[in-house]
Amino acid sequence: MSGPGDVDRAPLREHFIAIIGGDAKLLPSDGESLVDEGILDSFGLAELVALIERSYGVKVPDADLALANFESIDKIAAWIVAARR
Amino acid sequence: MDLISVQAVLFVGAVVLALLLPLPVAARRTLLLLGNGAFLYLFHPLAPVLFLAVSLLGWYAARLAAEGAGRARLLIASAPLLLPLFLPKLAWFSGLSGPGAAAAGAESVGNVVGSRLAYFIGASYYTLRALHCVIDARRQRRLHFGLFDFLVYNSFFPTIVSGPIERADHFAQSFGRLGHPTRDDLAAGCRRLFTGLLKKVVLGGIALKWAGPITAFGQPQPAGSVLHWWQAWVALYAIALYAYFDFAGYSDLALGVANFMGIRLAENFDNPYLRPSIADFWRGWHLSLSFWIRDYLFIPMCGRSRSTLRPHLAALGSMTLCGLWHAPNIGWACWGLAHGAGLSVHQAWTVWLRKHFAWKRRLAQSRVVRVVAVLITFHFVALTWTLVSIDPHSLAPTSAYLRVLFGFS
Numbered sequence: 001m002s003g004p005g006d007v008d009r010a011p012l013r014e015h016f017i018a019i020i021g022g023d024a025k026l027l028p029s030d031g032e033s034l035v036d037e038g039i040l041d042s043f044g045l046a047e048l049v050a051l052i053e054r055s056y057g058v059k060v061p062d063a064d065l066a067l068a069n070f071e072s073i074d075k076i077a078a079w080i081v082a083a084r085r
Numbered sequence: 086m087d088l089i090s091v092q093a094v095l096f097v098g099a100v101v102l103a104l105l106l107p108l109p110v111a112a113r114r115t116l117l118l119l120g121n122g123a124f125l126y127l128f129h130p131l132a133p134v135l136f137l138a139v140s141l142l143g144w145y146a147a148r149l150a151a152e153g154a155g156r157a158r159l160l161i162a163s164a165p166l167l168l169p170l171f172l173p174k175l176a177w178f179s180g181l182s183g184p185g186a187a188a189a190g191a192e193s194v195g196n197v198v199g200s201r202l203a204y205f206i207g208a209s210y211y212t213l214r215a216l217h218c219v220i221d222a223r224r225q226r227r228l229h230f231g232l233f234d235f236l237v238y239n240s241f242f243p244t245i246v247s248g249p250i251e252r253a254d255h256f257a258q259s260f261g262r263l264g265h266p267t268r269d270d271l272a273a274g275c276r277r278l279f280t281g282l283l284k285k286v287v288l289g290g291i292a293l294k295w296a297g298p299i300t301a302f303g304q305p306q307p308a309g310s311v312l313h314w315w316q317a318w319v320a321l322y323a324i325a326l327y328a329y330f331d332f333a334g335y336s337d338l339a340l341g342v343a344n345f346m347g348i349r350l351a352e353n354f355d356n357p358y359l360r361p362s363i364a365d366f367w368r369g370w371h372l373s374l375s376f377w378i379r380d381y382l383f384i385p386m387c388g389r390s391r392s393t394l395r396p397h398l399a400a401l402g403s404m405t406l407c408g409l410w411h412a413p414n415i416g417w418a419c420w421g422l423a424h425g426a427g428l429s430v431h432q433a434w435t436v437w438l439r440k441h442f443a444w445k446r447r448l449a450q451s452r453v454v455r456v457v458a459v460l461i462t463f464h465f466v467a468l469t470w471t472l473v474s475i476d477p478h479s480l481a482p483t484s485a486y487l488r489v490l491f492g493f494s
Contacts, residue, residue: 020439026442
């Protein structure tokens with residue numbers, strides 16, 4: 001689901017659900033830190049960036065390649081919205 | 086100049102007091118730059134010259150990067166910056182110069198920052214800071230500082246010998262308060278100096294004595310003396326503690342002295358030996374280097390690849406370079422490779438564990454599991470110190486020591 005000023009979060013959720021073995025119930029809420037939950041780290045950053053660029057058609061500049069920008073699904077969505085502007 | 090000496094105390098005291106004088110901002114910064122230059126001069130008269138050459142080159146490359154210069158031009162401008170990182174540590178180069186050879190030969194066992202020639206003092210650190218400014222300028226198309234402030238930042242004497250590799254954007258946050266320490270700064274400075282001296286002089290000194298079987302391994306021993314496996318284990322723990330107390334103690338002193346000037350440097354250590362994984366260890370050990378390696382080597386090496394193999398290769402590559410940065414010899418290369426392999430294996434385990442996420446959460450909540458994980462991580466890190474603390478130029482003595490440690494000889 002996505003509203004005005006938001007993006008379709010389904011590809012992001014699918015990506016992280018696959019990482020945690022496919023059980024959607026275990027995925028933290030969109031506002032919770034994926035880093036604190038041990039789902040995302042710098043090893044997984046490249047794969048996530050590839051997904052963002054492929055699924056949302058935005059290029060992630062080197063300056064933004066930091067976990068802090070993509071810590072939660074909310075933050076990732078906000079970053080994509082800002083990048084599209 | 087010895088960092089723990091009356092001369093060093095007098096120097097620090099003089100600079101700190103001078104900065105407290107009611108001077109205009111520009112005069113205060115000029116005073117600090119002169120103090121930084123004098124600090125380098127006390128190690129070797131040529132040290133400030135080399136610093137200036139490297140920093141001017143770094144500044145020029147950063148300006149080119151901020152202006153959007155092409156990749157080839159930028160590479161040509163910044164490639165010479167790699168020379169001061171490795172040149173002084175190469176054995177053949179050390180052998181060519183008299184005083185330098187002595188300095189390199191005096192490299193203490195367990196010295197985690199490696200050896201340097203006297204006039205290359207601090208080069209490993211101010212060069213990495215310059216490179217950080219070049220890369221950030223390219224990414225952000227802007228400079229953190231003008232040339233003068235860049236020189237002050239890059240030569241900041243509390244960080245020049247052993248870091249931290251303070252980032253320009255973080256340094257800039259408190260640079261405006263130079264010479265105006267708050268009551269909190271002064272209190273923090275006192276605490277830091279106390280804990281720094283306690284770690285570096287007292288605890289580090291005790292640990293180094295207990296590490297004797299490692300530091301003296303391979304040297305002629307009194308007739309009939311035999312190294313028992315339990316003594317080897319005690320020395321292993323001692324050398325690990327020495328590496329921490331010596332280096333974290335120095336970082337505390339650097340942060341404390343900066344506090345007295347009103348400058349708040351970033352933390353460089355955060356209980357590294359109480360971490361439950363090797364990835365977590367690097368979130369507690371030499372943070373300024375760890376983040377430099379992550380942001381400027383590991384993540385760029387990973388690229389934007391969907392390959393699951395590439396981050397593992399990036400971990401091996403970036404950590405091997407991290408080892409070679411300490412000193413380009415077989416011991417430090419293997420140390421870096423071992424840490425890269427450790428990170429890679431830990432990541433493979435993490436990926437598997439994530440697939441069983443409910444179980445992973447339960448494990449994360451278990452105190453017993455955490456204690457076991459901390460012990461495994463600590464022993465892994467301690468064992469890697471043997472690669473660089475016995476004889477970093479050869480693996481044979483380390484191998485012999487490990488055989489004693491595990492009861493094979």
